[in-house]
Amino acid sequence: MAQLSMPEEARRAAEVIRRADIVIGIPSYNNARTIGHVVRAASAGLAKYFPQLTAVIINSDGGSTDGTREAVLSARVDDGHLMLLSTPMLAAHRLSFPYHGVPGKGSAFRLVFQMAEQLDAKACAVVDSDLRSITPEWIDLLIRPVLFAGFDFVAPYYHRHKYDGTITNSIVYPLTRMLYGVAVRQPIGGEFGVSARLVKRYLERKDWETDVARFGIDIWLTTIAIAEGFRVCQSFLGAKLHDAKDPGSDLSAMLTQVTGSVFALMQEYAPIWRRWKGSVPAELFGFRFDVGLDPIQVNVERMLDAFRRGCHELGDVWKLALDPPTLSAVRALAAGLPEDGARFHLNDELWTDAVLQFAYAYRTHPLARGTILRSLTPLYLARVASFVRETENLVAAEVEEKIESLCLTFEERKPELIARWNGESVPEGAGRPHRNGQDQHPAGKAKLEVTND
Amino acid sequence: MIEVLRKVLEGAVDRLHHQITTYLPPLLAALALIAVAWAIALLARWIVYRIFKGLAIDKFLRQSGVAFLVDPSGRLRATRIVGETVYWGIVLTGFLLGVNVFDTDLTSQMVQSFVFLLPKLMVAGLILLGGAWLGYYLGRSMLVWAVNENLPSPRRLAVVVRVLIIFVAVVAAADQLNFARTVFLAAFIILVGGVVLAGSLAVGLSASGVRQLLEARPRASGESEERSLWSHL
Numbered sequence: 234m235a236q237l238s239m240p241e242e243a244r245r246a247a248e249v250i251r252r253a254d255i256v257i258g259i260p261s262y263n264n265a266r267t268i269g270h271v272v273r274a275a276s277a278g279l280a281k282y283f284p285q286l287t288a289v290i291i292n293s294d295g296g297s298t299d300g301t302r303e304a305v306l307s308a309r310v311d312d313g314h315l316m317l318l319s320t321p322m323l324a325a326h327r328l329s330f331p332y333h334g335v336p337g338k339g340s341a342f343r344l345v346f347q348m349a350e351q352l353d354a355k356a357c358a359v360v361d362s363d364l365r366s367i368t369p370e371w372i373d374l375l376i377r378p379v380l381f382a383g384f385d386f387v388a389p390y391y392h393r394h395k396y397d398g399t400i401t402n403s404i405v406y407p408l409t410r411m412l413y414g415v416a417v418r419q420p421i422g423g424e425f426g427v428s429a430r431l432v433k434r435y436l437e438r439k440d441w442e443t444d445v446a447r448f449g450i451d452i453w454l455t456t457i458a459i460a461e462g463f464r465v466c467q468s469f470l471g472a473k474l475h476d477a478k479d480p481g482s483d484l485s486a487m488l489t490q491v492t493g494s495v496f497a498l499m500q501e502y503a504p505i506w507r508r509w510k511g512s513v514p515a516e517l518f519g520f521r522f523d524v525g526l527d528p529i530q531v532n533v534e535r536m537l538d539a540f541r542r543g544c545h546e547l548g549d550v551w552k553l554a555l556d557p558p559t560l561s562a563v564r565a566l567a568a569g570l571p572e573d574g575a576r577f578h579l580n581d582e583l584w585t586d587a588v589l590q591f592a593y594a595y596r597t598h599p600l601a602r603g604t605i606l607r608s609l610t611p612l613y614l615a616r617v618a619s620f621v622r623e624t625e626n627l628v629a630a631e632v633e634e635k636i637e638s639l640c641l642t643f644e645e646r647k648p649e650l651i652a653r654w655n656g657e658s659v660p661e662g663a664g665r666p667h668r669n670g671q672d673q674h675p676a677g678k679a680k681l682e683v684t685n686d
Numbered sequence: 687m688i689e690v691l692r693k694v695l696e697g698a699v700d701r702l703h704h705q706i707t708t709y710l711p712p713l714l715a716a717l718a719l720i721a722v723a724w725a726i727a728l729l730a731r732w733i734v735y736r737i738f739k740g741l742a743i744d745k746f747l748r749q750s751g752v753a754f755l756v757d758p759s760g761r762l763r764a765t766r767i768v769g770e771t772v773y774w775g776i777v778l779t780g781f782l783l784g785v786n787v788f789d790t791d792l793t794s795q796m797v798q799s800f801v802f803l804l805p806k807l808m809v810a811g812l813i814l815l816g817g818a819w820l821g822y823y824l825g826r827s828m829l830v831w832a833v834n835e836n837l838p839s840p841r842r843l844a845v846v847v848r849v850l851i852i853f854v855a856v857v858a859a860a861d862q863l864n865f866a867r868t869v870f871l872a873a874f875i876i877l878v879g880g881v882v883l884a885g886s887l888a889v890g891l892s893a894s895g896v897r898q899l900l901e902a903r904p905r906a907s908g909e910s911e912e913r914s915l916w917s918h919l
Contacts, residue, residue: 401919485831491919539834542836543833546840546841547829547830549829550829550830600823601826604823604827607827607831608830656745
């Protein structure tokens with residue numbers, strides 16, 4: 234596979250600067266509206282919180298045509314170095330766009346990490362270029378735990394609307410937490426702080442050109458940090474407000490890329506996650522405060538229509554992934570679905586079993602992975618619809634309890650997943666008929682156990 | 687009269703004797719060969735079963751996902767496939783050797799034809815199998831895509847894709863066997879031409895309608911309003 238080395242312009246720039254204690258990376262693609270603010274916030278954060286340290290801000294651009302570079306240049310950064318680089322991408326990669334983030338985001342991160350290593354930086358942070366809510370404090374919160382508390386990886390922790398980040402809440406967070414035993418609330422947040430030690434480890438990896446690193450760079454960074462035993466913490470950054478997403482972006486493709494990345498990493502780290510039982514929360518830095526959030530409108534009826542249609546048409550595909558009891562329960566759910574979708578409920582147990590069985594099918598059907606992952610879309614929409622219905626009248630804390638309950642259900646199901654993965658018979662209780670009622674698991678306290686097998 | 691009758695009977699006995707001495711030994715040899723081949727086939731199948739079970743090949747293939755490539759339901763067992771292939775391969779070889787023992791023009795021609803045809807049959811079989819699998823795979827992909835895109839009649843679209851691919855495989859297999867190749871080729875050209883013409887007419891006649899549909903789609907589904915603030919990630 235073709236490998237990308239550090240571009241000449243970056244090498245020359247690194248030779249001129251020679252050394253920097255902190256590197257801030259900002260990957261971008263057509264973010265002229267917001268990137269100026271992001272650069273100014275990063276620069277102000279460095280000046281305010283780390284005046285004694287040398288720092289460099291690197292904008293790695295994926296070929297913007299809307300004046301993003303000009304916006305960066307006009308941000309008037311007073312102190313430190315500002316570097317504008319083009320994201321090195323293979324020709325083929327320029328034609329394939331991720332459905333979230335910027336094209337070549339993985340390559341941009343790699344360039345930032347290469348620069349950080351070249352400049353012998355002690356800490357590195359990356360922030361999205363479409364942020365509207367970034368403040369100078371974000372830089373402090375992402376960098377300080379690395380520089381002064383010995384952490385290797387700082388994940389963001391935001392306040393989000395209860396309907397925002399539904400893939401994170403219903404799949405990525407519970408699954409990552411269940412697998413690796415560390416509760417990182419926003420594993421695909423987009424803003425991260427990284428130590429020199431972890432930067433070195435990322436650069437040693439050989440999978441930078443794979444789909445996982447290209448399309449799922451956020452979960453790739455988080456998973457490696459947790460699974461390989463680096464010290465991980467979270468920083469509370471307030472609210473995350475960013476530029477409106479492209480309304481035409483394809484949910485199915487986005488879901489495929491994100492879940493595909495999680496499932497692919499799950500295969501690689503199977504020997505590690507099979508050892509963990511339960512979970513512990515990652516340490517949280519920063520002062521937590523309440524913030525106002527924009528309201529979000531969701532169309533539940535349309536989601537349920539998609540679910541009905543999926544149940545009607547995709548039974549044969551779901552058979553590849555779902556066990557007969559799970560498939561029967563899903564079909565029964567669709568059959569009993571009232572016209573208006575009122576009181577629709579896809580319980581935690583059924584959803585957890587479905588996700589874990591899809592994860593296993595990803596492993597056992599290598600040539601049908603794309604089809605299987607795409608067929609998850611109607612089920613995912615059903616889960617979101619159920620979640621929206623259940624949480625209509627709940628406040629943020631109560632919604633968090635619901636998500637906590639889902640996470641505990643995932644953790645409860647882990648022995649079944651391990652047995653399935655090992656090719657053993659699934660333990661008693663698995664494949665049980667699903668009752669579609671109240672979730673069985675009350676929100677409880679998380680704990681972590683390690684088994685030596 | 688008696689002398690004539692005696693000669694006739696002697697002639698018949700001589701011919702019978704001649705035929706028996708000519709054909710019985712090869713027949714016995716052929717039967718013996720077939721019996722030996724059958725015994726070897728049974729033994730070989732037993733050994734293959736033992737080896738595959740001992741090495742847990744089926745479990746390995748299931749866990750690695752290779753088993754699902756052949757049969758998506760995962761029920762097919764490699765042990766059985768390989769065992770039966772070895773068994774029938776040896777039985778067939780024994781049968782051909784047995785037939786060849788007679789050393790007549792007819793039997794030689796039969797064996798020769800079979801030997802020459804066998805590779806072609808195998809290639810044609812593989813083409814059909816590959817086509818069936820590809821048709822199934824792409825049909826399923828089309829089905830999922832059509833459902834997620836909310837297109838009308840997703841199952842029909844999937845069936846069309848599947849039938850087209852299988853038909854291409856049949857044309858290729860017929861060409862390989864040199865069997866009614868012009869008929870199949872003509873049917874294939876007519877089919878592809880018809881599909882292209884229908885597609886062109888559909889797009890040409892309703893280009894403005896398609897454009898309007900594409901432009902109106904996000905708004906009609908409430909997508910832009912919904913996604914403006916809603917991030918799935």
